[in-house]
Amino acid sequence: MLAYKFRLYPNKEEERKLLWTLEVCRRVYNRFLELYNEGEHDRFKLQAMLPVWKESDADLRGVHSKVLQYELHQLFANLTSHRGLKERGRKAGKLRFKPSNRFRTITYNQTGYWLEPKNDKFSFLHLSKIGDIPIRMHRTVDGKIKGVTIKHMPSGKWFTYLLVDDGRGLRDFAVIDSAVGIDVGLEHYAVDSDGNEVENPRHLKNALKKLRREQRRLSKKQKGSKNWDKQRMIVARTYERVCNQRDDFQHKLSRHYVDSFDLVVTEKLGTREMIENGHLARSISDAAWNSFDYKLAYKAERAGKLFVQVDPRGTSQECSCCGKLVPKDLRDRWHDCPHCGLSTSRDHNASINILNRGIEKVGQELPELACGHWTATPPSMVVQARWMKQEALS
Ligand SMILES: [Zn+2]
Known part of the structure; x- marks a missing residue:
């Protein structure tokens, strides 16, 4: 499986929907975590909660259902790596609830998306319940797209990772020569x-130096002030x-x-x-x-x-x-x-x-x-x- 990274260019309305979807997914993730912390560790029972929640929560009906299901998958992946950290002797308390600035991706697994070519530079990425978002294809994707992850960067840009199965990967030699x-x-x-x-x-060294410099500048600004906000954006971009x-x-x-x-x-x-x-x-x-x-x-x-x-x-x-x-x-x-x-x-x-x-x-x-x-x-x-x-x- 290969992951291709491309930039997305959503319009105002699509961006609003993307942000809203992120927020709904974050709520679902935290809700699963809460149930898990209360002692419900059965993955299938947790998954069965989704349809129940949907009946009383109209927001959940506005998000492609596989995208919501993926949050449960993500939670279990996080729990596994969290356990790994502990086993390797790192300090790690309980898995924490995600605040909105730490929740930046949504994933379509198997269904709910397709690509539609527009011209040699741009295509449309269709995302179910969100829309057709222009995507800049700077390289061709060969193989079947198995999943799509959308990421909102701290700088405000949007990117997508297309997970592609190209069906290759067989060893083609019998003797290791080098x-x-x-x-x-x-x-x-x-x-x-x-x-x-x-x-x-x-x-790269220069860019790292600049990053350290800009971070130092940020630490000297009054947290929450206009200048701090501006500097934070510079740090994110660097x-x-x-x-x-x-x-x-x-x-x-x-x-x-x-x-x-x-x-x-x-x-x-x-x-x-x-x-x-x-x-x-x-x-x-x-x-x-x-x-x-x-x-x-x-x-x-x-x-x-x-x-x-x-x-x-x-x-x-x-x-x-x-x-x-x-x-x-x-x-x-x-x-x-x-x-x-x-x-x-x-x-x-x-x-x-x-x-x-x-x-x-x-x-x-x-x-x-x-x-x-x-x-x-x-x-x-x-x-x-x-x-x-x-x-x-x-
Ligand atoms: Zn020796």
């Missing part, structure tokens, strides 16, 4: 097992620009890795940094790493390549050459192994460990693939040999 491990971090954007260090592009630029950068970087390698390996989330140094983990980097992995995953799937994620524990402490433990704290940026003499940057060593774990995982889960040259030599030796070759060249 593989790479990628370590994402705070110092460099990424370091791979070939020793390449990837920085955030300069324009934030969107940062997200777009990072998206663009991640698309290019993930494209590069998927095109160049049969197997791409990363760590699960940015959890290693979190484990090693809790206060360093900023939610903004977490989200960025997550979306990079997501892009790698779906690009790999489409291209018939393999994408694997491995357990991050100890990847920076283990020596990628001899496997012995070489303890270091977060400030130690260099890996000097007293056992075998391997000397390389901390992140490079980690990325080789990530690669080796990925190869091991593939060997276990897809043994029919492990017949490539990776099994002829122990994986760490292969990587080590390549690493030494690079050292010799530079």
Whole structure:
């Protein structure tokens, strides 16, 4: 499944209806949550409440019924990820009711929408009980649209995500001829097992700097004042620009890795940094790493390549050459192994460990693939040999 993002251009009346629908959905979501908190955990019983509510509440009859049902699905998805947070030891109280500024999406699942081409730039997105909204199609969508999500950005813009099933995704090779491990971090954007260090592009760095500046300005304004409101909009717009630029950068970087390698390996989330140094983990980097992995995953799937994620524990402490433990704290940026003499940057060593774990995982889960040259030599030796070759060249 692929998600395509497009901008929507609703007129005044359509925007009014969209906002109203958001509000009705928010009420339904919170009502489900309330019942859940009161002890009703049976999903089917909760769903059966919708028709009952509809009889007494005319607003609910004004929203496509699948859109309302989706709120229950969303609630259970949130409950699952909330539980996940707790299990990973994060501080998390009860799931909270959604205030209107935190409720920004509605979703049509399977039915209630269709696309109608208008000219080469614009189409109409028909949304049941809302209308036909102009949508700017900057790329073609091939495959069947399985769902439509509408999002209201804090900047006031409207976007849609079309969930598309293109029916592709079969692996098209039998031997892994090339593989790479990628370590994402705070110092460099990424370091791979070939020793390449990837920085955030300069324009993104500048945009991030501007975002911090505008946020500082916002914090100095009187909350709720006219100037505060104006500044809040500037922050929202800058934030969107940062997200777009990072998206663009991640698309290019993930494209590069998927095109160049049969197997791409990363760590699960940015959890290693979190484990090693809790206060360093900023939610903004977490989200960025997550979306990079997501892009790698779906690009790999489409291209018939393999994408694997491995357990991050100890990847920076283990020596990628001899496997012995070489303890270091977060400030130690260099890996000097007293056992075998391997000397390389901390992140490079980690990325080789990530690669080796990925190869091991593939060997276990897809043994029919492990017949490539990776099994002829122990994986760490292969990587080590390549690493030494690079050292010799530079
Ligand atoms: Zn060693």
